[in-house]
Every structure is written in structure tokens, then in C-alpha cells.
Amino acid sequence: MSQRLIELLLEALGETLAMVGLSAGLAVLLGLPLGVLLLVTRPGHILAAPVFNRVAGLLVNAARSTPFIILMVAIIPLTRAIAGSSIGTAAATVPLTLAAIPFMARLVEASLREVDAGLIETAQAMGATPWQIVAKVLIPEALPGIAAGLTITVVSLIGYSAMAGAVGGGGLGDLGIRYGYQRFQGEVMAAVVGVLILLVQLVQSAGDFTARRLDRRQSPGRDGK
Amino acid sequence: MIAIDDLHKEFPGPDGPVPVLRGVSLHVAKGEIFGIIGRSGAGKSTLVRCINLLERPSRGSVTVGGRALSALDGPALRAARREIGMVFQHFNLLSSRTVRDNVALPLELTRVPRAAKRRRVTDLLELVGLSDQAESYPAQLSGGQKQRVGIARALASRPSVLLCDEATSALDPETTKSVLALLKEISRSLGLTIVLITHEMQVIKEIADRVAVLDEGRVVEQGRVFDVFTSPAHSTTRALVREVLNLELPESLASRLRHTPSTASHLVVRITFTGAAAHAPIMSEMVRRFGVSFNILHGHIDYIQDAPYGTLTVDAAGPESGLQAALDFLRHHNLKAEILGRVAETDRAVA
Numbered sequence: 001m002s003q004r005l006i007e008l009l010l011e012a013l014g015e016t017l018a019m020v021g022l023s024a025g026l027a028v029l030l031g032l033p034l035g036v037l038l039l040v041t042r043p044g045h046i047l048a049a050p051v052f053n054r055v056a057g058l059l060v061n062a063a064r065s066t067p068f069i070i071l072m073v074a075i076i077p078l079t080r081a082i083a084g085s086s087i088g089t090a091a092a093t094v095p096l097t098l099a100a101i102p103f104m105a106r107l108v109e110a111s112l113r114e115v116d117a118g119l120i121e122t123a124q125a126m127g128a129t130p131w132q133i134v135a136k137v138l139i140p141e142a143l144p145g146i147a148a149g150l151t152i153t154v155v156s157l158i159g160y161s162a163m164a165g166a167v168g169g170g171g172l173g174d175l176g177i178r179y180g181y182q183r184f185q186g187e188v189m190a191a192v193v194g195v196l197i198l199l200v201q202l203v204q205s206a207g208d209f210t211a212r213r214l215d216r217r218q219s220p221g222r223d224g225k
Numbered sequence: 226m227i228a229i230d231d232l233h234k235e236f237p238g239p240d241g242p243v244p245v246l247r248g249v250s251l252h253v254a255k256g257e258i259f260g261i262i263g264r265s266g267a268g269k270s271t272l273v274r275c276i277n278l279l280e281r282p283s284r285g286s287v288t289v290g291g292r293a294l295s296a297l298d299g300p301a302l303r304a305a306r307r308e309i310g311m312v313f314q315h316f317n318l319l320s321s322r323t324v325r326d327n328v329a330l331p332l333e334l335t336r337v338p339r340a341a342k343r344r345r346v347t348d349l350l351e352l353v354g355l356s357d358q359a360e361s362y363p364a365q366l367s368g369g370q371k372q373r374v375g376i377a378r379a380l381a382s383r384p385s386v387l388l389c390d391e392a393t394s395a396l397d398p399e400t401t402k403s404v405l406a407l408l409k410e411i412s413r414s415l416g417l418t419i420v421l422i423t424h425e426m427q428v429i430k431e432i433a434d435r436v437a438v439l440d441e442g443r444v445v446e447q448g449r450v451f452d453v454f455t456s457p458a459h460s461t462t463r464a465l466v467r468e469v470l471n472l473e474l475p476e477s478l479a480s481r482l483r484h485t486p487s488t489a490s491h492l493v494v495r496i497t498f499t500g501a502a503a504h505a506p507i508m509s510e511m512v513r514r515f516g517v518s519f520n521i522l523h524g525h526i527d528y529i530q531d532a533p534y535g536t537l538t539v540d541a542a543g544p545e546s547g548l549q550a551a552l553d554f555l556r557h558h559n560l561k562a563e564i565l566g567r568v569a570e571t572d573r574a575v576a
């Protein structure tokens with residue numbers, strides 16, 4: 001592999017990591033609370049607010065059902081307002097984050113829903129406030145699931161970031177398209193795909209490892225229930 | 226300590242509200258172990274959940290320690306709940322926390338300082354005999370150990386009342402015994418009032434002072450455990466008692482009983498021993514004094530709250546006058562002697 005190709009790959013990888021890292025970080029920061037709200041504001045839950053829940057659910061579904069490529073174009077004015085431009089790595093982070101938040105939120109909500117209702121009741125019987133239940137029961141108990149959800153989110157973001165690259169977002173997708181597709185340099189395309197595969201593998205393994213470490217439901221060396 | 230007055234609870238159903246509790250009134254004294262027993266679906270869990278308002282009563286009032294819980298809401302209700310510990314059938318421990326941190330949870334909720342929290346948890350683990358498992362996770366414990374953690378956790382906020390919903394139903398008989406012994410011990414040593422829900426009469430027999438029988442959302446019988454056991458009035462109670470005290474005559478014997486005196490027949494008498502009389506050598510004296518011989522058909526002795534209680538069904542033979550005198554003698558010694566019937570001599574031979 002030529003020195004030049006390696007340099008290009010490293011630069012593109014750095015851009016991808018920056019885009020994915022930033023949007024994943026923001027997705028956790030905003031998607032986690034949103035996921036919690038989606039659950040606890042359900043009718044009959046610890047902070048029931050059915051109207052809010054309905055509206056938030058609809059918005060999340062709307063965002064999730066919009067294809068990423070359309071979302072990216074549709075929010076260009078917003079992207080300009082936030083990133084100052086609609087092209088480049090920083091600009092790509094805006095639609096990526098916007099797509100990842102509802103995605104992460106639904107995954108968080110699903111993990112939290114798996115927590116045994118008996119545990120919520122136990123905390124209530126102890127006199128816990130709804131926020132104490134969220135912080136001390138729901139999130140810690142759902143943490144392995146949340147870690148798995150984050151892994152899925154990051155892997156999806158890697159895919160989306162390649163798509164963002166295609167419309168001038170930089171990163172590995174951009175490199176692949178520019179050299180591989182537009183200039184017919186097959187080996188660049190192959191190298192990009194190879195790096196993406198490696199990256200996804202790495203993220204998945206790290207995610208699985210973390211989820212396993214967090215999961216205390218079964219102790220090693222003993223049969224689980 | 227706990228006063229429940231005319232408690233009603235209904236749940237919404239497809240065809241209008243479904244009543245689950247229909248006017249339950251109970252009073253539990255301080256330091257007492259109060260059992261509530263009933264069949265599955267009788268409303269036991271609903272009742273106990275109404276005591277700490279996990280379930281809001283549809284009607285009626287719940288007062289704990291002089292405070293009307295059913296009138297409380299928000300922070301006041303949460304503060305009141307800290308005075309009531311709860312132990313669950315399926316333990317409900319947080320899998321993500323160690324034993325120590327599970328027990329510490331109620332203390333974290335009220336921001337107890339670190340050092341005080343640590344001391345309290347250490348004491349509690351000592352109390353339930355789990356000091357050496359403090360750093361284990363629930364998944365590494367046996368069912369009995371998990372329930373001990375559940376009990377320690379329930380005691381962390383120094384409650385005056387402990388509610389146990391089927392606390393031993395997921396445990397084997399041996400472990401059940403040890404968990405019940407622990408509950409009894411902490412009730413005595415801490416002066417704790419315990420309300421214990423169960424569908425097993427054995428549990429009631431083991432530790433409860435008084436018992437209420439719940440059937441279809443109503444209390445159909447209540448009283449001291451010994452009294453309810455020895456003279457159950459309601460059919461549900463009798464059925465539940467039968468499960469642990471086997472007082473029934475074997476079918477083969479019951480079918481041979483005659484109710485009219487005939488020549489050469491023997492009396493079948495059921496003698497019930499309670500309290501001190503169970504220890505006295507009355508039977509042997511009866512044989513000596515009245516010249517009756519007897520053959521034991523069926524017998525059972527049990528201890529309810531350390532008081533012996535038993536029945537002995539005998540086939541007594543002898544002169545009619547001797548039999549009569551023997552029955553009088555038994556009754557004079559405060560034993561209940563019921564004539565169940567007579568069996569013919571030939572039948573006896575077959576037996």
C-alpha cells in the first residue's frame with residue numbers, strides 16, 4: 001500500500017472518528033434522558049404524563065422514519081445555523097446527532113423497560129422519589145442493555161457517517177466515493193471498506209465486552225437462572 | 226400499630242370495576258406477628274400493598290403508627306413508607322449492586338452519611354448472618370441468602386413495621402424454617418410489628434401470633450393462631466388447617482363407622498389434647514381405672530407456637546359403664562372426647 005494511500009486513510013479515519021465520536025457523545029447526552037422520559041412518562045408509570053409521552057413518541061418516530069439522506073438535506077438550514085456551513089466534518093455531525101438521538105432514545109427506553117417492575121415497586125416501598133428510582137434503580141439495572149444500545153448506535157453512526165461523507169462530509173465514506181467510485185481506484189475503495197469493517201468489529205467487541213462486564217445478573221462459574 | 230378499617234379495593238375490569246377487597250378491617254398490635262392467609266387470588270397481596278399504599282384503597286382507611294396513610298401523598302407518603310419495611314417473594318434485589326450496596330439503598334435515599342451508613346449495613350449483615358457475603362452480587366447467593374439480604378434491606382431505615390408478602394414461598398422447607406426463625410427473632414429483639422402474607426398454613430403455625438383468613442376479599446375468620454387451628458369455624462379455614470394438621474380419619478375407617486349402638490360394638494372416640502393435658506399420662510390411667518382397653522386407630526400431635534396440640538382416635542372396648550366413666554374421666558381432665566361412632570366387633574377383626 002502506498003504511503004499516500006495510508007495518509008489519506010488515516011486522515012479520513014480521523015474525520016470519521018471525530019464525526020462518530022461527537023455525535024455518539026451527544027446522542028448519549030441527549031438520547032439517554034429522552035429514553036428515560038419516553039418510559040417514565042407513560043400512563044401509569046412513575047412520572048406519568050400521557051400528553052407529553054404521546055408527543056415525544058410521535059416526534060421520535062418521525063425522526064426515526066425519515067431516511068438519513070433525506071434528513072441530512074432537509075435540515076441544511078439548521079446545520080448552517082449550528083455549524084456555520086453545510087459541508088464538512090463539523091456540518092455532518094449535526095444530522096448525525098439528530099438521527100442518533102431518537103435512535104438511542106428508543107434503545108434506552110427498551111432496555112429500561114426490561115427492568116423488573118418489582119424493583120420499581122421495591123424502591124417505591126422504600127420511599128424513593130421518581131428521580132431516585134431512575135438514578136438508582138432503572139439506569140444501573142439497565143446499564144448492560146444501554147451499553148449494548150450504545151454499541152448499536154455507534155455502529156449505525158459509522159454507516160451513516162459514510163453516507164454523510166458522500167455529500168461532502170469528509171471521512172472514510174467521502175474517501176471511498178472520491179477515489180474508489182469517481183476515479184476508479186478500486187484499491188482505495190477496498191481499503192476503505194476494510195477499515196470500516198475493522199472499525200465496526202472493534203466497536204462491537206468493545207461494546208460486547210463492556211456489556212458483559214456490567215452485567216451482574218449471572219455470576220461466572222454458576223448456572224444462571 | 227396498624228389499623229385497617231373497612232378497606233375496599235377494586236380494579237378496573239372489562240365489565241366495570243372488579244372488587245378485590247370488600248370491607249377488610251384488621252387491627253395489628255405493636256410487636257405482634259400477624260399472619261394473613263388465603264387462597265391464591267383471595268386478595269392478600271392487594272391487602273398488604275394497601276398498607277404501604279403501593280395500591281391506593283378505593284374506600285376505607287389505613288393507619289400505621291397512628292398516622293392515616295391513606296390520607297397522605299407525595300413527600301409525606303414517602304416519609305411514612307420509610308417507617309414500613311417490605312420483604313418480597315422474589316426478593317427484588319438489584320442485580321447491579323453488591324449485597325452491601327443493596328442493603329444500603331434505603332439509606333442512600335435519605336442521604337445518611339457514609340460512615341453511619343457503613344456501620345448500619347455492617348450491623349444489619351451481621352444480624353442476618355451474611356457478613357461474609359457483603360461484597361457478593363445477588364446472582365452468587367442462594368434463595369435463602371437473597372431473602373436475608375431482602376430482610377436486612379427492609380430493616381435498614383429502622384422501620385416499626387415489616388410487611389412480608391409470601392417471603393418464604395420461593396424457598397424450600399428447610400430454608401423457610403430458618404428465614405421464619407430469623408423473622409421471629411428480629412420481631413422479638415427489635416419489637417418489630419410483622420404482617421406476614423402467606424398461602425401456607427405451616428408458615429402461620431410456625432411464627433404468627435394471630436391470623437386472619439382472607440377469602441374472596443373478606444376476612445372470614447381471625448383470632449389467636451392456636452384457637453383458629455384447634456377450632457376453625459369457616460370452611461376455608463378448615464380446609465387450610467387440614468393441610469397441615471391431618472385430623473381426618475382414614476377413608477377405610479370412616480366407611481366402617483356406624484352411628485347406632487349394636488351388640489358387641491366398640492366405641493370410636495376422638496380425644497383432643499391441648500396445652501398441659503397433652504403431657505399428662507391420662508391414657509394409661511384410664512386403662513388402669515376403668516378396665517377399658519383401646520386400640521389406637523389414628524393419631525397426630527403437633528406444636529402450635531410451642532403449645533402441644535394433638536388428637537388421638539381410639540377404638541375403645543369394655544363394659545358400657547366403664548366406657549362411660551372413662552369418657553367422663555377424660556372430660557374431667559379438660560380433654561375433648563368426641564364419639565365418632567361405633568364399629569362392630571367383626572369389622573374390628575377385619576381391621
Ligand SMILES: Nc1ncnc2c1ncn2[C@@H]1O[C@H](COP(=O)(O)OP(=O)(O)OP(=O)(O)O)[C@@H](O)[C@H]1O
Binds near residue numbers: 245263264
Ligand atoms: N393491578 C391489578 N389490576 C387488576 N387486577 C388485579 C391487580 N392486582 C390484582 N388483581 C386481581 O386481584 C385479585 C387478587 O389478587 P392478589 O394478588 O391480591 O391475590 P393474592 O391473594 O395475593 O394471590 P396469590 O396467592 O396468587 O399471590 C386477583 O384476581 C387479581 O387478578
Ligand SMILES: [Mg+2]
Binds near residue numbers: 269271391
Ligand atoms: Mg400474592
